[in-house]
Amino acid sequence: MMRVAEKAKSEGNIKIVEDATCTFCGCLCDDMVLTVDVDAKKITKAKNACVLGKALFLNYEEEDRPFALIGGKEATTAEAVEEAAQILANARFPIIYGMSDTTCETQRKAVGLMDMLGGTIDSTTSVCHGPTGMALQGVGESTATLGEIKNRADLVIYWGGNPAESLPRHFARYAVTAKGMYTPNRKKDRTIVNIDVRHTKSVPVADIFIQVKPGADFELLWALRALVKNRHVDPNIEKKTGVSMKTMKDLVERMKNCRYGVLFFGMGLTMTRGRHFNSAAILSLGSDLNEYTHFIATPMRGHGNVTGADTVVAWQTGYPFGVNFSRGYPKFNPGEFTATDMFVRGDADAGLILASDPGSNFTQAAVDHMKKIPMIVLDPKYTHTAKLARVAFTTAHYGINVPGTAYRSDGVPIELRTCLDSKYPSDEEVITAIYRRVEQLLIAKKRSKGANNKRQKAA
Amino acid sequence: MSLRLNLKKKPDVPVEADSICPDKMEGLSLKDISALPLHHGNEQITVGDLFSITGKVNGEICLEGDTSRFKMVGASMSKGRLLIKGSIGQHVGVAMSGGEIIVGKNADNWVGPEMSGGRITVKGNAGHMVGCAYRGGQVGVTGGEIIIHGNAGNEAGNTMRDGLIAVGGSCGDFTGINMLAGTIIVLGEMGWRTGAAMKRGTIISMQDTEMLPTFTYACSYRPDFLRLYLRHLRKLGLPIEDAWISGCYHRWSGDSIELNRGEVLILDR
Numbered sequence: 162m163m164r165v166a167e168k169a170k171s172e173g174n175i176k177i178v179e180d181a182t183c184t185f186c187g188c189l190c191d192d193m194v195l196t197v198d199v200d201a202k203k204i205t206k207a208k209n210a211c212v213l214g215k216a217l218f219l220n221y222e223e224e225d226r227p228f229a230l231i232g233g234k235e236a237t238t239a240e241a242v243e244e245a246a247q248i249l250a251n252a253r254f255p256i257i258y259g260m261s262d263t264t265c266e267t268q269r270k271a272v273g274l275m276d277m278l279g280g281t282i283d284s285t286t287s288v289c290h291g292p293t294g295m296a297l298q299g300v301g302e303s304t305a306t307l308g309e310i311k312n313r314a315d316l317v318i319y320w321g322g323n324p325a326e327s328l329p330r331h332f333a334r335y336a337v338t339a340k341g342m343y344t345p346n347r348k349k350d351r352t353i354v355n356i357d358v359r360h361t362k363s364v365p366v367a368d369i370f371i372q373v374k375p376g377a378d379f380e381l382l383w384a385l386r387a388l389v390k391n392r393h394v395d396p397n398i399e400k401k402t403g404v405s406m407k408t409m410k411d412l413v414e415r416m417k418n419c420r421y422g423v424l425f426f427g428m429g430l431t432m433t434r435g436r437h438f439n440s441a442a443i444l445s446l447g448s449d450l451n452e453y454t455h456f457i458a459t460p461m462r463g464h465g466n467v468t469g470a471d472t473v474v475a476w477q478t479g480y481p482f483g484v485n486f487s488r489g490y491p492k493f494n495p496g497e498f499t500a501t502d503m504f505v506r507g508d509a510d511a512g513l514i515l516a517s518d519p520g521s522n523f524t525q526a527a528v529d530h531m532k533k534i535p536m537i538v539l540d541p542k543y544t545h546t547a548k549l550a551r552v553a554f555t556t557a558h559y560g561i562n563v564p565g566t567a568y569r570s571d572g573v574p575i576e577l578r579t580c581l582d583s584k585y586p587s588d589e590e591v592i593t594a595i596y597r598r599v600e601q602l603l604i605a606k607k608r609s610k611g612a613n614n615k616r617q618k619a620a
Numbered sequence: 621m622s623l624r625l626n627l628k629k630k631p632d633v634p635v636e637a638d639s640i641c642p643d644k645m646e647g648l649s650l651k652d653i654s655a656l657p658l659h660h661g662n663e664q665i666t667v668g669d670l671f672s673i674t675g676k677v678n679g680e681i682c683l684e685g686d687t688s689r690f691k692m693v694g695a696s697m698s699k700g701r702l703l704i705k706g707s708i709g710q711h712v713g714v715a716m717s718g719g720e721i722i723v724g725k726n727a728d729n730w731v732g733p734e735m736s737g738g739r740i741t742v743k744g745n746a747g748h749m750v751g752c753a754y755r756g757g758q759v760g761v762t763g764g765e766i767i768i769h770g771n772a773g774n775e776a777g778n779t780m781r782d783g784l785i786a787v788g789g790s791c792g793d794f795t796g797i798n799m800l801a802g803t804i805i806v807l808g809e810m811g812w813r814t815g816a817a818m819k820r821g822t823i824i825s826m827q828d829t830e831m832l833p834t835f836t837y838a839c840s841y842r843p844d845f846l847r848l849y850l851r852h853l854r855k856l857g858l859p860i861e862d863a864w865i866s867g868c869y870h871r872w873s874g875d876s877i878e879l880n881r882g883e884v885l886i887l888d889r
């Protein structure tokens with residue numbers, strides 16, 4: 162499995178890997194040039210990487226940890242697979258959660274596993290841009306790839322996000338200083354607007370900064386929608402949002418009169434009061450503006466392959482996250498089948514956490530329930546969640562040790578090149594092994610149930 | 621004497637119990653009722669596995685014990701009565717078209733989603749999404765009544781098309797969002813962003829509430845129709861004050877982003 166990159170040049174113990182992909186954030190920059198010291202098993206240079214990308218590559222080190230732990234005791238991968246399969250096969254309401262830092266190939270296998278078990282599958286989407294997925298179903302979206310935005314957009318609005326710190330190359334690769342086909346003069350050909358509740362590190366690149374009062378994004382979006390449609394807006398809006406009517410009208414004129422506009426939005430919208438309605442409001446604003454010009458609205462996604470998780474789960478089940486199979490067909494209901502809700506209510510009786518660490522960021526009530534039920538964790542690191550798991554697998558890093566596919570935040574699939582081998586199995590290998598064993602156990606369970614029924618009938 | 625289903629032991633995981641419904645039990649013997657399916661997580665069990673069953677089948681079912689983990693009770697119900705002594709889980713009365721459900725304590729999220737007739741009464745509090753459409757759905761409740769004596773969560777009446785939702789306590793945010801028609805009456809306080817994107821319909825509040833910037837004040841008047849509604853709710857046990865029946869209401873029109881034909885009536889205190 163541990164295939165080495167195809168596009169690599171070697172000289173002695175030094176290997177250069179071109180066009181590698183950084184999986185740290187949703188930008189999925191695929192122009193990395195990595196210098197690898199094969200003997201030392203270290204990446205010594207990561208050309209083109211931003212500070213976060215450099216941290217990912219240059220700090221990479223294969224930790225010398227057990228292949229697996231069962232109840233905190235060292236075990237082989239095979240023993241851990243057996244234990245995990247037993248837990249899952251005996252569960253009535255199991256859940257798989259995470260999946261944003263692994264390959265699409267693994268995500269696909271995870272969907273198959275939950276389908277077979279009649280469990281629930283959810284990704285970190287439910288705690289970041291899940292509200293956008295819910296809004297999409299209600300209002301649709303006007304969207305484009307980041308490549309199209311780079312080449313065409315002359316008005317770029319960032320709302321409720323701080324890409325300078327969370328997606329550092331977003332400005333340079335796609336939307337601010339990137340040279341595009343119809344924006345050859347880079348930033349000079351674009352107007353950049355930043356709307357946020359606070360002055361973030363992304364503000365200095367903006368030509369216009371609009372500071373909105375906390376909790377008033379929905380009202381501001383609603384007022385902008387009304388102004389775009391030439392409808393009445395109550396003057397009280399200035400007090401509510403902290404934004405003057407003059408500023409709103411100026412922004413609306415810019416939006417209507419640009420050649421190609423884009424609204425990028427982040428978790429400042431999706432995870433604050435109003436959630437999916439905030440997302441619906443900004444998506445609707447983007448669509449409304451198409452009466453006048455070409456406009457799109459698109460989320461800025463954080464985790465490396467969280468978009469892949471949505472995409473894979475959607476093409477397998479019809480829904481992007483929070484999907485339950487207990488009746489034998491997929492059912493989607495955020496709030497009911499999303500991980501944090503299931504843990505807080507105490508619904509799940511077993512959990513498999515795939516490449517994520519909810520133990521460090523879920524609410525205390527959710528973590529308390531996770532401590533009560535058997536948990537299985539797959540992660541290259543010994544995370545908080547791994548510490549409370551019954552079974553913890555050490556797996557190889559996707560994008561460094563493991564090849565595969567990941568989706569950029571605009572839904573473009575990117576191939577991952579590897580640069581170093583790992584002694585640990587990939588997530589996909591572990592999930593596949595668990596799948597096979599669970600399949601055997603479920604068949605055996607069915608048979609013994611059938612035999613019991615027969616015996617009862619005969620008696 | 622009605623049919624009594626007494627819970628033997630609270631289930632470990634949620635149970636989908638759409639077979640607990642007068643329509644589905646009509647004409648069945650107690651043995652047949654005992655064999656009706658329930659979905660205990662990913663496992664199919666029977667009603668008899670979890671309940672002791674007594675009484676006789678006469679269109680009225682009485683559910684006893686801690687049923688807060690039971691979902692979809694009374695799904696697609698069209699007649700009869702369902703008396704739930706304790707609390708009930710999610711989706712009670714989903715797609716109901718007739719009959720009556722009375723919940724003695726609290727109801728979890730999604731009370732009466734997409735119902736078209738009948739009445740659901742919750743004596744305690746209800747969760748989010750009372751009388752709503754499911755995600756992606758274009759039409760929510762198309763008829764019937766949902767009466768919540770306590771508080772309700774967010775999005776009560778989301779995309780409602782007709783019918784009545786009354787809340788004796790307070791409501792969360794986005795009451796009547798995307799409302800197409802129908803009536804929502806809230807006696808307590810409303811959360812934020814009431815009536816956002818409503819096309820038509822009426823939302824009535826007995827407490828002052830902040831309006832979205834896309835609503836305009838129209839007039840103050842004493843709506844005749846409201847007296848009928850409030851007297852009806854008083855009969856159903858909600859604490860309606862005389863001053864509300866004869867009171868004057870401020871009428872706000874909206875949402876101007878949509879048709880602007882909805883109204884929010886706020887009691888002039």
Ligand code: SF4
Nearest residue numbers: 183186190211214330
């Ligand atoms: S912007 Fe994101 S994907 Fe690109 S190099 Fe930086 S961390 Fe990696």
